[in-house]
Amino acid sequence: MDNSRQPLxxxxxxxxxxxxxxxxxxxxxxxxxxxxxxGHHVRLMDISPTDASALDLRPxxxxxxxxxxxxxxxxxxxEMIESRNLPYVGSGPAASRLAMDKPxxxxxxxDRGIPTPDWQVVSADQFTPHWVPRAGIGFPCIIKPAAEGxxxxxxxxxxxxxxxxxxxxxxxxxxxxxxxxxxxxPELTVGILDSQALPLIQIRPKTNFYDYEAKYSRDDTEYLFxxxxxxxxxxxxxxxxxxxxxxxxxxxxxxxxxxxDAQTLAPWVLEINTMPGFTGHSLVPKAxxxxxxxxxxxxxxxxxMAVRDAVAPGRV
Numbered sequence: 001m002d003n004s005r006q007p008l009x010x011x012x013x014x015x016x017x018x019x020x021x022x023x024x025x026x027x028x029x030x031x032x033x034x035x036x037x038x039g040h041h042v043r044l045m046d047i048s049p050t051d052a053s054a055l056d057l058r059p060x061x062x063x064x065x066x067x068x069x070x071x072x073x074x075x076x077x078x079e080m081i082e083s084r085n086l087p088y089v090g091s092g093p094a095a096s097r098l099a100m101d102k103p104x105x106x107x108x109x110x111d112r113g114i115p116t117p118d119w120q121v122v123s124a125d126q127f128t129p130h131w132v133p134r135a136g137i138g139f140p141c142i143i144k145p146a147a148e149g150x151x152x153x154x155x156x157x158x159x160x161x162x163x164x165x166x167x168x169x170x171x172x173x174x175x176x177x178x179x180x181x182x183x184x185x186p187e188l189t190v191g192i193l194d195s196q197a198l199p200l201i202q203i204r205p206k207t208n209f210y211d212y213e214a215k216y217s218r219d220d221t222e223y224l225f226x227x228x229x230x231x232x233x234x235x236x237x238x239x240x241x242x243x244x245x246x247x248x249x250x251x252x253x254x255x256x257x258x259x260x261d262a263q264t265l266a267p268w269v270l271e272i273n274t275m276p277g278f279t280g281h282s283l284v285p286k287a288x289x290x291x292x293x294x295x296x297x298x299x300x301x302x303x304x305m306a307v308r309d310a311v312a313p314g315r316v
Contacts, residue, residue, distance in 0.1 A: 007039045007040050007041060008040045008041070008061040008062060008303060008307065009040070009041045009059040009060050009061045010035055010040050010041065010042050010043070010060075010061065010062055010063070010064055010303055011042075011043050011045055011054060011055070011057060011060050011062075011063045011064070012028050012031050012032040012035065012042055012043065012044045012045070012063075012064045012066060013028065013045055013046070013047050013054060013063060013064070013065045013066060013067055013072075013077070014027060014028020014029065014031075014032075014044060014045075014046065014066045014067065015028070015046035015047065015048075015067070016046070016047065016048065016067040016068075016069070016070075016071050016072040016077075017048055017049065017070060017071050018067070018068060018069030018070040018071060018072060018073075018148075019069060019070075019148065019152045019153075020068035020069040020152065023068055023277055023279060024066055024067045024068050024069075024072065026277075026279045027066040027068070027277050027278040027279055027282070028044055028066035028067075028278075029044065030278045030279060030280075030295070031064055031066050031278050031299050032044040034295055034296045034298075034299040034300075035064070035299050035300065035303060037296050038296055038299065038300040040300075040303065041059075043057060045057070047067070047077070048071070049071055049076065052080050055080060055081060055084050055086065056084070060086060061087070061307060062086065062087040062088060062089070062303060062306040062307055062310075063081050063086050063087070063088040063089070063306075064088070064089045064299075064302070064303060064306070065077055065078075065081070065088060065089065065090060065275065066275070066278060067275065068275055068277065069148060069152075070147070070148070072275065073096055073099075073100050073273075073274060073275045074096055074097055074100040074101075074147065075092075075093035075094065075096040075097035075100070076093075078090070078091070078092055078093040078096050079093045087306040087307050087309070087310035088306055089252055089253075089302045089303065089305065089306045090251065090252055090253065090274060090275050091248075091249070091250045091251045091252070091254070091274040091275075092249070092251060094249065095248050095249040095250050095251065095274060096274050096275075098248045098249075099248045099250065099254075099271075099272045099273065099274045100147050100274075101146065101147055102144075102146050102147065102178050102271055103119070103121050103146055103176075103178060105248060105271060105272060106119055106271075108247050108248060109244060109247060109269060112243060112247045114240055114243055114244055114247060114269055115240070115266065115267065115268050115269065116268055116269050116270070117180050117181040117182075117183055117259070117268050117270070118136040118137050118180070118181040119137070119178055119179060119180040119181065120133065120134050120137065120178075120179050121146060121176055121177070121178060121179075122167060122176070122177050122178075122179055123175060123176050123177075124171040124175055124176075127164075127167055127168065127171060129164065131160075131163075131164055131167065132160055132163075133163070133179050136181065137179060137180070137181045138181065139157070139158055139159055139160070139163070139182075140156050140157060140158040140182040141156075141157055141163060141179055141180060141181060141182050142154065142155070142156055142157075142178075142179070142180040142181075142182050143155055143157050143163060143166050143167060143170070143177055143178070143179050143180075144177065144178055144180070145170065145173075145174045145176070145177060145178070146174070146176040146177060146178045147176075148174070153170050153173070153174065156182060163179070167179075180270075183259035183260075183261055183268050184261070184262050185259055185260045185261045185262030185263075186202050186227070186229070186259070186260045186262070187202065187203045187204075187257070187258070187259055187260075188200050188201065188202050188203070188227070188237060188257075188258045188259075188260060188267075189201050189203060189255055189256065189257050189258065189283050189287075190237060190238060190241035190255070190256045190258065190287075191253070191254075191255050191276065191283060191284035191287040191288065192241060192242065192245045192250070192253060192254045192255070192256065193252075193253055193284070193288060193293075193298075193301075194252060194253075194301075194305060195242070195245070195246075197238040197241055197242055198284070198287035198288055198290070198291050199225055199287050199290045199291055200225070200227055200234055200237060200238065200287075201223050201224065201225060201283055201286060201287055201290075202223070202224040202225075202227045203221065203222075203223060203224075203283075204221065204222035204223075204224060205220075205221045205222075206220045206221065221281070223283070223286055225290055229260065229265065230265070233260070233265050233267065236267055237258050237260070237267045240256075240258065240267060240269055241256035241258065241269070244256050244269050244272050245272065248272055248274070250272065250274050251309065252302055252305050252306070252309070253274075253275075253276065253284060253302060254272055254273060254274050254276065255272070255273045255276040255283060255284050256269060256271075256272045256273075257269070257270040257271055257272075257273070258270065278295075278299075284298075285298060
């Protein structure tokens with residue numbers, strides 16, 4: 001008997017403890033509603049490192065974690081789920097840890113020959129009142145936490161005074177910051193679904209850059225599929241995104257963010273996100289819809305992938 005279309009008992013996790021909690025709750029609510037429309041039996045639950053009772057509810061055919069950032073996306077939650085032998089959507093613990101650790105992910109990219117902008121790590125104990133970025137980065141530069149998402153605490157800094165002030169302010173909440181060379185030019189993102197690249201999206205915010213407000217609060221950010229880049233450049237961007245996805249050993253879905261140098265048209269991978277958002281502003285659902293996969297089909301397909309790829313306990 002073919003059970004591939006049978007309704008599933010699904011626990012959708014949303015909330016968590018990160019700075020992206022509100023986005024996670026919105027993503028989880030959208031996913032849960034979608035899976036219910038597909039006929040599945042769905043529980044929408046919160047979870048934290050000290051309360052994982054949501055994972056003990058039965059029956060449960062799979063878990064769909066819609067948590068972003070710390071705990072939800074850094075491997076900790078994935079280890080909890082695997083300890084209970086439950087299939088789940090998304091990357092495993094090792095891939096999640098690697099992708100969430102921006103410096104480690106960049107090292108992995110460099111090892112695989114994937115271009116990524118020059119960067120350096122700055123910790124609180126290394127910071128001095130006379131700090132300047134190392135050679136090859138210069139100004140303007142991007143300064144952001146080394147392990148955070150949704151552009152939380154991310155800023156373009158145009159001179160040493162601005163950079164030092166941003167670093168000093170961030171060190172009250174973060175021990176380690178990433179300083180990265182700014183690439184002037186179009187910003188693109190590539191959704192990956194089951195090892196296939198979705199259509200490219202160019203992001204055109206009305207603000208200085210695609211910050212948290214532009215991602216989730218503002219309605220004037222433009223998302224373009226008609227991208228004014230030569231076909232070989234677009235093909236290279238898709239190829240680089242897939243190489244990044246495989247570089248960290250991601251699974252089921254991801255989103256790879258890319259900048260294209262306006263002068264040379266050279267693409268540079270910024271980072272990979274292993275649990276992209278599922279809100280009305282989110283990019284992977286937009287790209288999937290452009291490829292003919294509506295939101296309900298996307299969520300259902302991901303749930304079926306988790307059951308398909310269920311593995312023995314101990315996967316890391």
